Structure formats: C-alpha cells, structure tokens
Amino acid sequence: MDIRSKRPQRTDELLNPDRRTLLKCSAWAGAGVIWAMSGGIPRAFALDETGNVADPRALASSFHFVQISDSHIGFNKEANPEPVKTLQVAIDRVVALPQRPSLILHTGDITHLSKAEEFDTAAQLLKGLPSTVHYVPGEHDTLDEGGGKLYLERYGKGTRGNGWYSFDDHGVHFIALVNVFNFQAGHEASLGADQLAWLADDLRAVSSSTPIVVFTHIPLWTIYQPWGWGTEDGDHAIAMLRKYGSVTVLNGHIHQVIQKVEGNITFHTARGTAYPQPAPGTAPSPGPMTVAADQLRNYLGITDVRATQGDHPLALIDSTLV
Amino acid sequence: MKTRLLALLCLMLSMPVWAEEVKINIKEFMFMPVVLNVSVGTKVTWVNDDQIPHTVAETRKVFRSGALDTNDSFSWLFDKPGEFEYFCVLHPQMTGKIVVTQ
Numbered sequence: 001m002d003i004r005s006k007r008p009q010r011t012d013e014l015l016n017p018d019r020r021t022l023l024k025c026s027a028w029a030g031a032g033v034i035w036a037m038s039g040g041i042p043r044a045f046a047l048d049e050t051g052n053v054a055d056p057r058a059l060a061s062s063f064h065f066v067q068i069s070d071s072h073i074g075f076n077k078e079a080n081p082e083p084v085k086t087l088q089v090a091i092d093r094v095v096a097l098p099q100r101p102s103l104i105l106h107t108g109d110i111t112h113l114s115k116a117e118e119f120d121t122a123a124q125l126l127k128g129l130p131s132t133v134h135y136v137p138g139e140h141d142t143l144d145e146g147g148g149k150l151y152l153e154r155y156g157k158g159t160r161g162n163g164w165y166s167f168d169d170h171g172v173h174f175i176a177l178v179n180v181f182n183f184q185a186g187h188e189a190s191l192g193a194d195q196l197a198w199l200a201d202d203l204r205a206v207s208s209s210t211p212i213v214v215f216t217h218i219p220l221w222t223i224y225q226p227w228g229w230g231t232e233d234g235d236h237a238i239a240m241l242r243k244y245g246s247v248t249v250l251n252g253h254i255h256q257v258i259q260k261v262e263g264n265i266t267f268h269t270a271r272g273t274a275y276p277q278p279a280p281g282t283a284p285s286p287g288p289m290t291v292a293a294d295q296l297r298n299y300l301g302i303t304d305v306r307a308t309q310g311d312h313p314l315a316l317i318d319s320t321l322v
Numbered sequence: 323m324k325t326r327l328l329a330l331l332c333l334m335l336s337m338p339v340w341a342e343e344v345k346i347n348i349k350e351f352m353f354m355p356v357v358l359n360v361s362v363g364t365k366v367t368w369v370n371d372d373q374i375p376h377t378v379a380e381t382r383k384v385f386r387s388g389a390l391d392t393n394d395s396f397s398w399l400f401d402k403p404g405e406f407e408y409f410c411v412l413h414p415q416m417t418g419k420i421v422v423t424q
Contacts, residue, residue: 077373077392078373113375113389113391139412143377143389183409183411183414184414185381185407185414187414188414225415227413227415228414285350285372287350287372287374288373
C-alpha cells in the first residue's frame with residue numbers, strides 16, 4: 001500500500017517527539033509500528049530499522065494477559081468464509097505462548113448475528129483457551145430478539161446493568177464497560193448515566209497508583225465519527241481515569257490496531273480474528289475488507305499485554321496470525 | 323403485532339387499486355434513497371445489499387426489524403400519513419426518512 005510507504009516520512013513531523021519518546025512509544029506498540037495523530041485520527045507508522053527497539057518480549061514482565069476480539073462466528077462472506085478456523089488459529093497462538101497468560105479478555109463481537117448456535121460454536125472453541133476469559137459484548141452480540149438477552153444469559157452472571165463489572169488481578173484493576181446498548185439515531189455509542197455512576201463508585205476504592213485496564217468493545221475515544229467509531233460519553237469515563245498513574249484502554253470493533261497515548265492513558269484497539277476493516281476514511285464504508293486469501297492472516301491477530309511492577313506503562317504487543 | 327395485523331386487515335379492506343410497493347436498498351452503510359416520499363398504503367421493503375448485517379428501526383419504535391443479513395429484507399406498510407425517521411441500530415450513523423402523504 002502506498003499510504004503505508006509514505007508514513008515513516010511523516011512520523012517526525014506529526015508526532016514531533018524527542019528520540020526518547022519515540023522509542024518509548026515503539027516499545028509499547030511492539031510489532032514494529034508506532035502511532036501518531038494525523039488529522040485527529042491516530043495512524044500506524046511502520047518503523048524503520050533505526051527506530052526499532054530491542055525485542056519487546058525482552059521487557060521483564062511479572063505477569064501478562066491476552067486480548068482477543070471480534071471473532072464474528074457466523075460471518076461467512078468473501079472477506080473470510082471461515083472465521084471458525086481463524087479463531088482456532090488465534091487460540092492456538094495463545095496456547096503456544098511461552099508463558100501462560102494470567103487471564104484473557106475478549107472485547108466483543110463474539111458472534112456475528114447473536115444466534116444461539118453461533119454463541120455455542122464460539123463457546124466450544126474458546127474453551128480451548130488456557131486461562132479464564134472475561135467478556136464484554138459487541139453490538140453483534142445483541143442482535144437477538146431479546147436485544148442482548150442471549151449474551152447476558154451466558155456471560156452476564158454477576159455483572160451490573162447490561163453486563164459491566166470490575167475485578168482485580170495481580171494488583172491491576174480491570175474494568176469491563178459496555179457501550180453497545182441503547183443506540184440513538186445519528187449518535188455514537190454510549191455508556192449511559194447509570195454505568196458512569198457505577199464507574200465513579202467503583203473507582204472510589206482504587207488508589208491512584210493502581211494500574212487500571214479498561215476494556216470495552218467500541219473505542220472509548222472517537223477514532224472516526226462518520227463511521228460511528230467512538231463513544232459519545234466516553235470522555236466522562238476518561239475524565240475519571242486521568243488521575244491514575246497507568247491506565248490502559250483496550251477496545252475492539254474496528255478490526256485493526258490503532259493506538260493513542262494521552263498523558264498516562266494508553267488507548268489501544270486490537271485486531272480481530274475474523275476479517276479486516278479499512279483504515280478510517282480510506283473506503284466509502286467500514287464494510288469488511290477483502291484481501292488475498294493468503295494475506296488474510298496478516299490482518300488478523302491477538303494482543304499480548306505485559307505488566308511490570310512499578311510505575312511502568314503496560315507493554316502492548318500485537319501479533320498477527322501468520 | 324396485533325395492531326399491525328389489524329392495520330393490515332383494515333388496509334386490505336380499503337386497499338386502493340393504486341397501492342404500490344417501493345424498495346429501499348441498503349448499500350455501503352447507507353439507505354438509498356435516504357428520504358423517500360410515498361402515499362398512504364405504500365409497502366416499503368428494505369433490502370440489505372451489504373456484507374454486514376443492518377437493521378431498520380423507527381426512532382419512536384413504530385417499526386423495528388431484526389438483524390438483516392446480506393440479501394435479507396424487511397417490509398412495512400405505511401397506512402397513515404406522517405414522517406417516519408429510522409436508523410440502523412448497529413450503525414446509528416445510518417439514518418433515513420419516509421414521508422407518507424395522503
């Protein structure tokens with residue numbers, strides 16, 4: 001793609017970082033990309049050899065977890081006729097990790113059409129993962145007649161509202177937010193007043209030195225408004241998180257890696273395991289992007305998140321299914 | 323459901339010969355045409371041409387389709403004049419309007 005080849009040229013000019021910041025960013029993003037804002041949209045910039053830091057896996061980590069996203073079980077179109085197969089490849093990758101992840105986050109769109117049999121197939125496959133999986137729903141998981149009933153019956157136990165919850169693991173506070181209910185015409189996704197009130201209450205007991213991981217399906221910040229890639233009241237949640245020393249916001253929904261760092265908050269969306277979508281604004285619509293069959297796995301992947309003790313940001317390492 | 327059936331029955335009784343059917347295509351995350359003018363008694367059918375499911379949901383919940391996968395369709399008989407704004411609950415930036423006149 002010629003867009004990509006131009007990017008390294010524009011990196012410095014857009015980001016204007018000092019060398020140290022640049023290296024820090026690339027270490028976080030792993031997988032040989034760094035992130036910069038371009039016209040308000042975060043974009044990936046391929047790193048050249050000189051910008052490449054040591055293998056991110058070399059980062060000493062006291063624990064790690066994995067994010068998988070957008071399995072879309074039930075999708076069967078040209079962009080990937082067999083998302084069951086590619087989900088299995090992703091699961092195999094997680095199983096093959098040298099260190100078993102402490103936990104796994106699935107950031108939604110488990111199914112494509114919220115059919116009971118799609119949920120069954122997905123659950124059967126995801127059973128093969130080596131650690132406990134924590135879920136949030138995507139909008140494709142709320143398409144049943146009950147408007148999300150099937151998802152909540154399966155994964156909503158012990159959660160509040162439409163499936164939000166929090167838990168602690170290895171000293172990290174994990175917060176699962178849900179932004180795929182109550183869509184309003186012409187508006188981006190929303191968390192809603194009830195969930196925001198719950199979040200404020202939940203954070204009351206969390207000290208500002210506690211690392212926080214927020215995971216939700218649709219990006220919490222606006223990546224591209226014309227495609228509805230954002231959460232309208234996400235900034236209310238983000239405002240509550242600003243005082244914390246290390247916040248990582250993990251999303252799915254857009255089937256590609258996009259990252260932004262703002263103060264102590266790192267926003268990151270993961271690749272899906274089903275099919276790629278175009279970069280923001282590069283196509284007439286955000287519909288599935290069909291790539292050559294032998295290239296598909298370059299566009300699908302998982303994210304490995306490593307945490308070190310102390311004040312370090314979490315390291316995010318994206319890998320494709322190749 | 324009941325009211326819908328009733329409305330249908332009433333309409334069948336009073337069905338004028340010029341009752342027509344109009345199609346709206348859902349393509350590239352857009353309803354086409356975005357605004358459609360019809361007369362009372364028109365049956366509108368939305369057909370999804372995209373590879374991604376969409377829905378048709380009237381903003382006041384007058385009508386609401388289930389998930390429409392590729393080539394799936396949803397029809398609604400407009401038996402009253404008025405303006406009906408609708409959107410896709412999966413992609414709320416997709417909006418459309420049906421204007422029904424006597």
